[in-house]
Amino acid sequence: MLTKLTEKHKNRVIASLLFLLVLVLGYWRMVPGVCGFFHDDGIYVITAKALAQGQGYKLIFLPHSPIQTKFPILYPALLAMVWKFWPSFPNNLFLMKWLTLAFGAATVGLSYLYVIRFGYFSRTVAGIAALFCATASMFLYFSTETLSEMPFAFLVIIGLWFFEAQLENPRRAWYQQFLAGVLLALPFLCRTVGVTLIFAGLVAQYYQGRSLRSLRWMVAGIAVVMLPWIAWMLAGLGAWNHNPILGYYTDYLGWWAATGLGSYIQFVLKNLLNILIYSVTVPLEGFTRLLRAINLWSFIFFIITAGSIIFITLIGKLRSWRVLPIFITTYLLLILLWPWNPYRFLIPILPFLLGYLFDGIYSSLRVGKTIKWFLLVGLGLLMLANFKVDYQHSEQANHSCFSQAILWKNPPAWTSYQNIFQWLKSHSQPDDVMASMEDPMIFLYSGRRAIRPFKITPCFGEDGPDSKMLGSADDLYRTLKTYKIKYLIEFPMLSLGKVFNGLIAQLEKKYPGSLKKVYSGQDKRFVVFEFIRSG
Helix, strand or coil: CHHHCCHHHHHHHHHHHHHHHHHHHHHHHCCCCCCCCCCHHHHHHHHHHHHHCCCCCECCCCCCCCECCCCCCHHHHHHHHHHHHCCCCCCCHHHHHHHHHHHHHHHHHHHHHHHHHCCCCCHHHHHHHHHHHHHCHHHHHHHCCCCCHHHHHHHHHHHHHHHHHHHHCCCCCHHHHHHHHHHHHHHHHCCHHHHHHHHHHHHHHHHCCCCCHHHHHHHHHHHHHHHHHHHHHHCCCCHHHHCHHHHHHHCHHHHHHCCCHHHHHHHHHHHHHHHHHHHHHCCCHHHHHHHHHHCHHHHHHHHHHHHHHHHHHHHHHHCCCCHHHHHHHHHHHHHCCCCCCCHHHHHHHHHHHHHHHHHHHHHHCCCCHHHHHHHHHHHHHHHHHHHHHHHHHHHHHHHHCCCCCCCCCCCCCHHHHHHHHHHHHHCCCCCCEEEECCHHHHHHHHCCEEECCCCCCCCCCCCCCCCCCCCCHHHHHHHHHHCCEEEEEECCCCCHHHHHHHHHHHHHHHCCCCEEEEEECCCCCCEEEEECCCC
16 A cells, blocks of 8 residues: 555655554553652642642642742643643543653654654664654653653654754744744753753754854744743742752752762763663663573673664764754763663653664665565564563553553552552641652642652662662651651652661661551551651
8 A cells, every 4th residue: 555655645654653553552551540650740740730720830739839940831831721621630630641642652753754854864764763662661651641751752853843944944034933943942841951952953053054143033932932931940049958858849950059070970970871771771671671681791782782873873973963963962961960860861862862773773784685584573573572561561550550660570559559548638637748759649649738858869860879868867857847747658669769768767766756657558568657746
């Protein structure tokens, strides 16, 4: 059938099939009525609720309801429209998650069309890259949760597309140049790292020989989008120094600046390694999991080889001074400085990273008929490995009624969360404050305000946090006392959650009688302590 279509129509058909593939796999993976486990997903929904109910852009789950100056407003504003239309929580999560999934599906389809339209990759390379992105378990996870990665990725592609079209015809009217600036800046209004797209656009324009005067309407469009949010962000400046507990939620720059130079050197080196690893393991999770189980050295060799191909190909493309390689390079350089594991930052640019991987492989081989069939068989096996992981995630989600980014050996059941939320509602007053790692989730499902009762110091990242990064037992005791915490709640969590649970054990040992266990679920990982204040 495809052979009878024009090239343009073939590309549209393939893009549509990719779009539908993401929708089907996302539907298979999605758990509609649950959010908050990732933490940020709960914050997005809560700020959407605050906007929809006329309370302003505030963190209404925290004591004193501070204004939200950390996460840009665009995605919560979209979710607020859903909440306004359908104010019944958690039922409205169904539509919120499908909105995010539509952005994820559109990202895969449009990225395929974009790289072909502007000559970055061949149709074969673009199609293979998009297919592996569509079946990557982590990409599907971020496409089915109330997280901003997918709308951000979608806006990046729209901005890139319009910008490249404008470059092809630099004599466009002033309002078209203004719109190009607006679209370049919109990703910044979704995620702060979107500033890299603006930088890439201006650099690409410069190397096209455009004068600053000729860019004035584009710069005006950028300013109209950026300046109001920057002004809003400045209201949170200094919150970290004044109150680190609440400042973590509102003062991005203050929290980031609290990291010492020595720690930043560690972050850069570790993030460099993590970017290399996750650029390969995220899209090829099924194969890399199997390879690691079989032989660690083979796994390491594969990661180094495949990761090197991505970045060598990317660096080679930089010589063209085109906007896509400039954007990807700038984006990666910025997340090198990010004090947490950078894997989630790779999700929005995954189609492009895969494009550079397969373009590097394809261009280095003489693809004869025999080699072509060998490659097809190999790619088919890699795809089957991805589908296997997707199936495992779907089974875990269906069994526990709870969607998570990773596969657990013993995943918690959503009923255990529901039981603890019901207990909290029946054993507390509406103005009581809880303390937990899952503070947004507690507010959403029990209606009780909650907070993370520690100063989160940027240390070594969520995949291997330092035992001191949450402070001492004395620090925890003072915070519980300051915020008049009613209950301290333990949930089953990995990594950072384990550090927090260990800190609770230290508190019990150092301050005997300060915590009284008042609830223990059938799953013993769900525990509620009453905080007994003294003095």
